Amino acid sequence: MTRRLAEVAKKVGVSEATVSRVLNGKPGVSDATREAVLTALDVLGYERPTQLRGDRARLVGLVLPELQNPIFPAFAEVVGGALAQQGFTSVLCTRTVGGVSEADYVDLLLQQQVSGVVFAGGLYAQADAAHGHYELLHERKLPTVLVNAAVARLDFPQVSCDDVVAAEMAVAHLRALGHERIGMVLGPKDHMPSRRKLETFVSEGCDPELVEHTMFSLEGGHAAAARLVRRGVTGVVCASDLLALGTIRAARRAGLAVPADVSVIGFDDSALMNCTEPPLTTVRQPIDAMGRAAVDLLVAQIDKAVVPADELLFEPELVVRASTARAPEEARAARR
Amino acid sequence: MTRRLAEVAKKVGVSEATVSRVLNGKPGVSDATREAVLTALDVLGYERPTQLRGDRARLVGLVLPELQNPIFPAFAEVVGGALAQQGFTSVLCTRTVGGVSEADYVDLLLQQQVSGVVFAGGLYAQADAAHGHYELLHERKLPTVLVNAAVARLDFPQVSCDDVVAAEMAVAHLRALGHERIGMVLGPKDHMPSRRKLETFVSEGCDPELVEHTMFSLEGGHAAAARLVRRGVTGVVCASDLLALGTIRAARRAGLAVPADVSVIGFDDSALMNCTEPPLTTVRQPIDAMGRAAVDLLVAQIDKAVVPADELLFEPELVVRASTARAPEEARAARR
């Protein structure tokens, strides 16, 4: 760090003062000179000003619940890329089995002087203790964005995929194919997007008895769907692609074919879902747009703009592949 | 930020010099005075420099090239979990399109006072500039482990999957099924595991003309495999599962069936590969064991143990599913 300014000034042939102004983006420097100084900076191997200079590290925390579900790595890539373009470095924090809770990560991130935090897919609906760390963020006025994780009481800006539309789409698709006994496999009861899907499912007139909660994993989907299959559903709407794959497995284990006997709809459209057997019909989250919106909201807050604590709802999109088909004839016949 | 030092000095009743020494962790300050200064800092609401946060910096950096390939999130989960059990928090760093290079991350991690770094799957074979940051780690004696990323010249402990055995297994499997015209789809030329697989492929007597290099993505695999398929291969060994899925797609696009006309072998056995169409035959990396070994090596270094800079080789395992079958009869006939 020694004599940086003087060295650059000498190389360009200007005064230290001018270099200082360039580095801090101050006015009173011609474009040509500014360019020359920046070039010299690069030539001498110094970091560009925006990166790390002055006060705080340009770090942003990205807190995810897991990495098993491919949607989360995908989301991390989108957000990480968008942040990088804005000159921020993202620090990815994942809850791990043994240990680290969301609150721990918030402590850690505060300690590391992050400029902001993005939470995705967390369990924010829990009533009590778990909220302490959000209030901490709020007190410290640390820029924060929640993705698919509405917390009603706290006014953070939020970006979400519209679960109401997603559930409507899925149910409508199955009904159009003649399905009437439709089941639903959701995540844990305190998972917000799952709650919203459940509400929509019920308000669409589906049977709340045919809803199962489970963990977000293939095995969880398998177990939950096995119970549904036994109760004779012909179509299943799942809250993630992983759950859908588990559901397909459960149907087959019960001797049924997908989609001939049971139709299955996933949610997310994570990677590789067009390579599965059968290719999965699923409701796509526009994670690209959502990730970029989350970053925009975050950066706006970091730049001291006033960001309304609204929820930005993104429209999902039904991707019809081959895991859904007309309801089996006998099922339709039985209903006549 | 103005007059921070003077303000604190006045409050504690010492000189600015002493406060400065405390803030920088310099010697020559009594414990009592040091404590008083830190307390005053907190009282005045200033952030302590992270260095002085006691023993809280149990951080480990985990540097990955990407998250698209499901093997990396999976690896991150294993390493993150194992570290959490040892009381460490992992900070996941991924290179992003726009942005952040491995060297940037090393700077960042050094600045955040991490206890160690795990690198996985990087491109360490590059000859020149890219090595600066490794030497930096070496100079600072920061505990480091490389996974599947042998750097010949630097003596870091390494954990790898045995690429020689992996390539042998794949080739042997295809030959046992009667394949003779075997192709290979690899990652970039400077990717170490790909290099090793290439060497084994050649030393096994396969045709080096039937080797293609590409990016590690489904699309890359598609493009590379299309060239191989045109040249009449009946079996393809791929350096990742993603490449294998691309290869299957290329074969189908050319009007061929998998595995009836072309057999495809992947590498990694990442998640969901038993859900694909057809379920993928692949060479499994024991990432669980590798991840734990990497963490053990790292923690041993952190605990000041002397760890030999050897490469720990883990044996892969052939998982036979349904993307490989006997070579088509006409191909075998043509060879008689």
Added chain:
DNA sequence: GCCTGGAACGCAAGCGCTTGCAATGGCTTA
């Protein structure tokens, strides 16, 4: 031509912080 205004830039003072050095004072040792 001259005057005027403003952009561009350097000078140098000054700010916040670091650091060499010497003063201080408690503690050990002869």
Added chain:
DNA sequence: TAAGCCATTGCAAGCGCTTGCGTTCCAGGC
């Protein structure tokens, strides 16, 4: 008890950077 030592601390010089203000220079109006 006196001498010596060394940890602790303040003083003040100095370093790297910022910034108010003055100078220079050029364009355009009169």
